[in-house]
Amino acid sequence: MPEPRQPAVFAIGAQRGFADALAEGLLKRYANDRLGLARATLLIPNHRAGRAITEALVRHAAQGLLLPRMVLIGDIDLDESLGALLDPLGDGADVPPAVDPLERRFRLAAIITREGKGRAGADDPAEALRLACDYARVLDQLQIEERTLDQLDSIDVEADLAEHWAAARDLFLRVGRAWAAELSELGRIDPADRRNRLLDKAATRWRDHPPQTPVIAAGITTSAPAIARLLRGIADLPKGMVVLPGLDLDMDTALWEAIGHPVTTPVPPGSEAVEKPAITHPQYHLKQLLHAMSVSREEVQAWQTEPRTGLAADRARLLRSIFLPARLSDRWVTLEAADRRTKGIRIIEAENPDEEAQAIGLLVRQALDVPARRVAIVTPDRSLAARVIAHLRRWQIEADDSAGEALPVTPPGRFLLAVAQCLADDFAPVALLDLFKHPLAQAGDGRRAWLDEVRALDKLLRGPRPAPGLAGIDAAIGNRPLKAWWHDVKALLAPVAKWPRDPQPLSATIQAIAAAADSLSGQAVWTGLAGRCASDIVQQLLARTGTHDPRVTPSQAVDILARLMREKAVRPPYGKHPRVAIYGLLEARLQSADLVICAGLNEGIWPQIPSPDPWLAPMVRNALGLPPLEMRVGLAAQDLAGALASAEVVLTRARRDGSAPTVASRFLLRLQAVAPDRLMENHETLVLARRLDRRLPLARIEKPAPRPDAGQRVKRLSVTELDRLRADPFAFYAKRILALPSLDPVDAEPSAAWRGTLVHEILEYWHREDGLDAASLVPRACRYLDETNVHPLIKALWRPRLVAALDWIAEETRSLAVAGRRMIDAERSGTFIIDGVEIRGKADRIDRLPDGTLAIVDYKTGKPPSARQVEAGYALQLGLLGMMAERGGFLAKDDQPEIAGKAAAFEYWSLTRSKSGDFGHRESPVGRRGSELTADAMLPTAERFLREALEKWILGDAPFTAKLVPDQATYTEYDQLMRLAEWYGRQGSGE
Numbered sequence: 005m006p007e008p009r010q011p012a013v014f015a016i017g018a019q020r021g022f023a024d025a026l027a028e029g030l031l032k033r034y035a036n037d038r039l040g041l042a043r044a045t046l047l048i049p050n051h052r053a054g055r056a057i058t059e060a061l062v063r064h065a066a067q068g069l070l071l072p073r074m075v076l077i078g079d080i081d082l083d084e085s086l087g088a089l090l091d092p093l094g095d096g097a098d099v100p101p102a103v104d105p106l107e108r109r110f111r112l113a114a115i116i117t118r119e120g121k122g123r124a125g126a127d128d129p130a131e132a133l134r135l136a137c138d139y140a141r142v143l144d145q146l147q148i149e150e151r152t153l154d155q156l157d158s159i160d161v162e163a164d165l166a167e168h169w170a171a172a173r174d175l176f177l178r179v180g181r182a183w184a185a186e187l188s189e190l191g192r193i194d195p196a197d198r199r200n201r202l203l204d205k206a207a208t209r210w211r212d213h214p215p216q217t218p219v220i221a222a223g224i225t226t227s228a229p230a231i232a233r234l235l236r237g238i239a240d241l242p243k244g245m246v247v248l249p250g251l252d253l254d255m256d257t258a259l260w261e262a263i264g265h266p267v268t269t270p271v272p273p274g275s276e277a278v279e280k281p282a283i284t285h286p287q288y289h290l291k292q293l294l295h296a297m298s299v300s301r302e303e304v305q306a307w308q309t310e311p312r313t314g315l316a317a318d319r320a321r322l323l324r325s326i327f328l329p330a331r332l333s334d335r336w337v338t339l340e341a342a343d344r345r346t347k348g349i350r351i352i353e354a355e356n357p358d359e360e361a362q363a364i365g366l367l368v369r370q371a372l373d374v375p376a377r378r379v380a381i382v383t384p385d386r387s388l389a390a391r392v393i394a395h396l397r398r399w400q401i402e403a404d405d406s407a408g409e410a411l412p413v414t415p416p417g418r419f420l421l422a423v424a425q426c427l428a429d430d431f432a433p434v435a436l437l438d439l440f441k442h443p444l445a446q447a448g449d450g451r452r453a454w455l456d457e458v459r460a461l462d463k464l465l466r467g468p469r470p471a472p473g474l475a476g477i478d479a480a481i482g483n484r485p486l487k488a489w490w491h492d493v494k495a496l497l498a499p500v501a502k503w504p505r506d507p508q509p510l511s512a513t514i515q516a517i518a519a520a521a522d523s524l525s526g527q528a529v530w531t532g533l534a535g536r537c538a539s540d541i542v543q544q545l546l547a548r549t550g551t552h553d554p555r556v557t558p559s560q561a562v563d564i565l566a567r568l569m570r571e572k573a574v575r576p577p578y579g580k581h582p583r584v585a586i587y588g589l590l591e592a593r594l595q596s597a598d599l600v601i602c603a604g605l606n607e608g609i610w611p612q613i614p615s616p617d618p619w620l621a622p623m624v625r626n627a628l629g630l631p632p633l634e635m636r637v638g639l640a641a642q643d644l645a646g647a648l649a650s651a652e653v654v655l656t657r658a659r660r661d662g663s664a665p666t667v668a669s670r671f672l673l674r675l676q677a678v679a680p681d682r683l684m685e686n687h688e689t690l691v692l693a694r695r696l697d698r699r700l701p702l703a704r705i706e707k708p709a710p711r712p713d714a715g716q717r718v719k720r721l722s723v724t725e726l727d728r729l730r731a732d733p734f735a736f737y738a739k740r741i742l743a744l745p746s747l748d749p750v751d752a753e754p755s756a757a758w759r760g761t762l763v764h765e766i767l768e769y770w771h772r773e774d775g776l777d778a779a780s781l782v783p784r785a786c787r788y789l790d791e792t793n794v795h796p797l798i799k800a801l802w803r804p805r806l807v808a809a810l811d812w813i814a815e816e817t818r819s820l821a822v823a824g825r826r827m828i829d830a831e832r833s834g835t836f837i838i839d840g841v842e843i844r845g846k847a848d849r850i851d852r853l854p855d856g857t858l859a860i861v862d863y864k865t866g867k868p869p870s871a872r873q874v875e876a877g878y879a880l881q882l883g884l885l886g887m888m889a890e891r892g893g894f895l896a897k898d899d900q901p902e903i904a905g906k907a908a909a910f911e912y913w914s915l916t917r918s919k920s921g922d923f924g925h926r927e928s929p930v931g932r933r934g935s936e937l938t939a940d941a942m943l944p945t946a947e948r949f950l951r952e953a954l955e956k957w958i959l960g961d962a963p964f965t966a967k968l969v970p971d972q973a974t975y976t977e978y979d980q981l982m983r984l985a986e987w988y989g990r991q992g993s994g995e
Contacts, residue, residue: 040218047077048074053222056594057594099202102197103195115182116135142620145630147194147196219244223593236299254324284641286642288638336677351676359694364381381584383602385604389603418442441458461486463747466752470794496520498523514542593643601656603656605655605669606657607670705986733966736964746977764863782814812924829903858909860910883945907942911926
């Protein structure tokens with residue numbers, strides 16, 4: 005019987021670049037056989053590792069070489085499967101095929117909906133699909149760690165679990181058993197289960213029939229039982245080797261023991277370990293892997309003999325010191341100088357993320373001046389990565405971003421979601437215009453003409469939201485010139501034009517959305533890499549059938565489509581810079597570069613806060629022996645230790661994120677505590693970054709006061725414009741002289757002007773056609789509301805208030821008529837000339853009092869002006885209309901006689917709540933307590949302020965000063981034009 009062979013397990017320290025060290029060692033081992041390396045089989049964790057090892061082999065080969073065969077172990081987190089050697093075609097009949105991941109998610113969602121009656125969100129297909137995604141992730145963890153539902157069921161922690169956790173565990177068990185029954189009927193298994201079986205099959209095959217060629221497992225750190233058994237089997241092969249990355253063989257025994265002993269078996273409830281392991285230590289998961297392989301650290305050999313001095317040795321001691329377990333952190337006091345050396349490490353602490361990204365961009369640009377110099381930016385912060393990419397484009401540098409671009413932010417993905425959102429919002433103006441303005445909408449030669457029509461539609465749809473559906477847009481367009489164009493557009497939207505609002509099959513809804521996107525874009529939505537990716541998702545969703553095709557509303561369909569698209573990344577295969585790469589933490593493992601920039605070193609980002617398990621309580625996970633969620637902190641520490649292996653490393657963070665201060669990463673704080681070296685702080689790069697985008701000296705913006713010549717000053721004013729002219733002359737100048745009308749926002753809330761126009765029209769025709777019949781007013785208003793092209797919600801909210809206020813107007817009109825006061829006209833236009841200037845206006849209502857004088861009434865849907873405003877000359881409408889009546893300005897018109905006489909009463913009829921709580925009340929600005937303004941003084945006051953304004957701004961040359969009286973300048977539509985925020989508040993106390 006042959007003597008047992010020591011397992012061939014090797015390690016490359018974290019202070020060495022793994023790919024380069026591995027390549028150098030392989031070339032030395034097979035230097036005497038030109039085909040020796042080509043005969044070898046390399047088991048690697050993922051595609052990125054294979055690319056890094058390939059590039060390292062090419063760099064270290066003095067001459068040409070034949071590469072070894074590389075086989076993926078497959079990383080479920082990266083959605084990668086096993087390589088062909090471990091999953092051979094036609095040789096796995098005894099291992100059933102895996103169920104499609106998307107099909108599994110939809111089937112699980114259907115089971116959760118069925119089994120989770122009463123659970124929040126279970127009845128919502130979009131929420132059920134989210135729960136199914138989390139369920140599949142936990143199910144994969146159970147199967148990777150080879151835990152079963154029976155083990156979960158046997159755990160007795162009901163007394164210690166909160167009620168919602170107990171309910172979640174029970175639902176998990178019911179769903180799991182139902183899912184197992186469905187899998188049995190399908191003849192398929194879960195992907196993680198199939199992976200375990202194939203790995204065990206490969207381990208058994210190699211044990212019974214050892215390969216005659218070298219088999220090397222390199223860079224694999226997963227401690228899953230099936231992988232650990234395979235690695236142990238490879239280590240025992242005659243020509244097998246396992247090379248572990250980042251294992252510290254020089255760590256003293258006390259420190260190795262202080263990390264603790266991994267827990268790989270279920271822990272009985274209620275039992276406590278004597279000492280909890282340091283699961284956040286970067287060596288913990290490697291110690292766990294060795295334990296699962298039944299290999300002691302003493303049996304692990306160094307891949308290459310490393311010198312005890314030099315940068316690599318100094319970096320190894322520094323890393324060991326930084327990541328000391330908490331119980332041994334007192335060693336920091338007695339660390340020697342050799343354990344604190346930070347040569348090659350720089351730290352940049354920027355003020356904000358943009359400054360951090362700018363500094364990183366500068367470092368990359370400087371590094372690329374050196375030929376063949378490679379730069380890697382490692383960060384888990386995707387927003388920071390996007391900022392860096394944008395800054396690098398300043399120098400036409402397109403970084404190779406391993407995360408790619410999320411499908412929803414690509415033009416095809418955004419366009420597809422825009423169509424779906426338009427359907428979900430029932431063709432609301434914002435969603436519709438967003439779709440029509442998208443670059444893929446009618447792209448091509450007709451794009452310019454298309455945008456001209458879209459802009460015209462944009463202007464038309466400003467204001468309150470029209471009625472829902474395309475019928476509301478039809479009513480808004482009416483017989484305008486847009487009608488012919490709109491008819492053609494509706495043909496393009498035909499697939500979704502009359503889509504039901506009640507739940508429909510998801511596949512049918514997606515098919516309609518895809519058909520509309522196809523016709524509206526002329527099939528451009530499916531072109532390019534992103535278009536093909538969007539097409540793949542649509543095809544997968546169209547394949548849903550039977551009970552696994554949930555019935556969804558349009559809004560739920562948008563949520564499902566957006567969620568699935570966010571999981572897809574578009575990675576261009578070429579066109580990026582060959583020497584600049586941006587990695588996430590998973591992708592950065594085993595990578596190397598001449599300059600490594602670790603960015604976003606703030607707590608909560610690096611390390612990230614572990615996401616809670618929505619299905620299994622921490623107590624249950626511990627009882628099952630599943631890896632604790634906090635272990636991800638240790639993996640983040642190992643990722644940082646691997647990045648620090650480079651000769652030149654820059655660590656960056658931002659002191660503030662948005663408006664809130666940040667906390668430096670615990671890893672960075674440990675480094676600064678161990679080696680408080682001020683030389684690490686890289687101030688020069690920050691200074692350059694700030695100078696690069698230095699702002700020009702701020703120009704002091706003064707309050708604008710344009711002074712047009714006499715020929716430009718208008719000679720016609722309305723009675724409502726005088727208030728604006730006196731309070732904010734610049735706003736009058738912008739509106740009347742520059743002729744810049746303000747546009748309502750799209751889908752705006754009903755403004756006071758919009759409500760007032762509708763009320764005035766109702767009351768006008770109530771007078772002209774209904775003869776002030778009280779019984780006819782509310783029915784007329786209801787008819788107007790029903791015919792108005794606004795959203796039903798707006799009508800429903802406003803109708804009760806309007807009806808109550810109009811009832812009050814009808815009753816008030818009847819009571820005044822009994823007292824001898826009668827209404828003689830409504831919405832009557834008039835004009836008069838003063839100092840050569842035409843003053844025009846429209847009276848909402850004019851009443852004849854019993855003594856023959858007139859009462860001028862102004863309807864208000866909002867708060868009426870106060871007596872002080874009228875007395876100060878900032879609410880002159882009633883007084884000017886009184887002047888118009890006395891000067892014979894209301895001439896005979898059509899069948900309406902001339903209105904003339906003395907104005908003796910001035911009133912505001914407000915439709916808002918009165919002090920008593922009822923809708924509708926009557927106010928007069930004259931004769932109030934504390935006010936000297938009387939009815940007889942109303943017209944002279946108005947005339948005085950009118951002549952003063954005409955003399956200054958219309959007939960004179962006074963400047964049109966912005967916000968002359970800020971308290972009375974309540975209109976804001978021209979504030980941006982006058983650059984209000986740049987000068988307001990700097991006025992002297994006298995202004």
